[in-house]
Amino acid sequence: MVVVEAWNSEYLYWIIPGIILIGVLILASLLALVAAIRLYAQLTCGIFKDESRMDGKTVVVTGANSGIGKETARELAKRGARVVMACRNVEAANSVKDKIIDSTKNTKVIVKKLDLSSFASIREFAEDIKKTEERLDVLIHNAGYAETFKKKKSVDGIEMTMSTNVYGPFLLTHLLIDLLKKNAPSRIIVVASSLYRFASYNLNNPNPLTILPAYLYYASKEANILFTMELARRLEGTGITANCLHPGIVDTGIWRNVPAPLSWSLYIINKCFFKTPEQGCQTSVMLAVDEKLAKVSGKYFSDCQESSVSTSASDMNKAKKMWEICEKMVQLKDDDPKL
Template identity: 60%
Template sequence: MFLNIWTCSIICLLVAATIIGGVILLLLLLRVYIYLSTGVCKSKVSMKGKTVLITGCTSGIGRETARNLVKRGARLIMACRNVEAANKLKDELIKESDNQEIVVHKLDLSSLESVRDFVKQVNNEEKRLDVLIHNAGTAETFSKKISIDGIEMTMATNHYGPFLLTHLLIDLLKRSAPSRIVVVASSLYRLANLNLDNINPTMTFPAYLYYVSKYANIMFTLELARRLEGTGVTANCLHPGMIDSGIWRNVPAPLSWGLQVIVKSFFKTPEQGAQTSIQLAVSEHLKNTTGKYFSDCQESSLSSGVSDAAKCKKFWELSENIVKLQSTDPKI
């Protein structure tokens, strides 16, 4: 009897050990796959003499993108809502790179007034703008928020703010041509759709609107590229991958507990996630490429819905009304 119990215990332990070992091996293989499949920007081009403006660069992939560009010698304009954090990062980047050409300006993309104030300062102080990187983004899970302009907060920050910012900076970009606009989107757009009859979805579930805003980012980029043909200004968007970054900080407990295990186990590091942004900003091979979507430093395909030219055009026209473009504003 005792022998049978002992034998069963040994068998159970062996089975458990096999299962645990199999899970650990699977996790290791997945990590290796993520590492091997992650795109890497191999361009060594110098950015000395060029000016780059990046939004939302105090953390995540924006921080790593900024770090890389500063080390390449670029003059960097850090457009950030948290000026204190931005100035702290500025000091770190100067110390790391010995590049003093870094300036910090306050920009709250959820406020149309803040966007206009920011651009007025940039246009007064800067002689050129070679690269504009729309990196900033926000995501809410359950909390419905409305911007000071009456726009749903996720859409205001992720689409309408960048839309107005691009319009107001376009003349500077054109004078600096060849120049580039890089938009950080996401393949998560495939989980959503954009309702042209409700482009200010204040009553929609906030977590879903992050995906909608990424859908909007891509439509904006495609129409932007079409409108900028022949100007010397290119526009491309990208999927950075699933990143271990601050974008997930708004997920409440207990959902955040399981999510953190997944994030730490399978998501890319911010440095890995920044590679495609860097590639689109610096690569000489892509200087004439426009209206494309990239992932892991390679051109990728889009769904037929998000790339519908008529829908992109209509959304653009509706967005002009939302951001209250004025007759004196630059037109694209």
């Protein structure tokens, strides 16, 4: 009995440190793997290094009070542009505006109310812009709505994701197109996402009230690409370009609607692997600034370089049909500008 106890004691004396050592090695290996992945992400992250100025130009950035939109507004203000922050949350936007002005020393940064889920708000915003702004050089459709499971309708009775991400930008583009034409060459930039590959815009169900919003977010991103392709086709010869982009998977507030416990693991993944908003805005800034892209239109970009899209997202017949659906969904008026 004494011999057995001694053997067990000796066994534990050697096995416990061994287990601890193995655990430390596994943890160190995981941390090294995370560090390697983060380093790879940093090295392959497209950064727009051109320092071209935008003095004298006016830019509208939707959803500019946080995330990618905020950093896009900051970067363009740093380059001297007059930046109109078009935001639903005016109070939050004004706070961000003050910080942008303080950091860039550019006082030509203003906030205007815009709720892309409301056609009335879009019309009010567009009228305000046309009355108060002498020019518009760049329109950046950055704002996006994402929800996981909660189904919501807009004030116009349209599914909230599609209303905010697809139909709202469609209407806003129409209402501001004359100002963009007046100041051509000008640019329209649409923030899409490579997540579009997980879904498809359904031409037979443009107001999908019964489908999970998480799926519709992906579908709305394909719709963004289709919209851009058809818009570019219709704008040929006008001096206005239209391009879209994938900003990367970015750690922004758009993930805040992911419910627990999914949000717990997502938070860790966000911090370890996702781009920062500063990195996520780089392709948007490039498309707004780069003179080499002055005549490039109807393209999809990722990490500051042109990228390819799926067969579905580049289907021009589908893009044309979607456009016709959008015209009906936003209830264009006879006196609205046509494209």
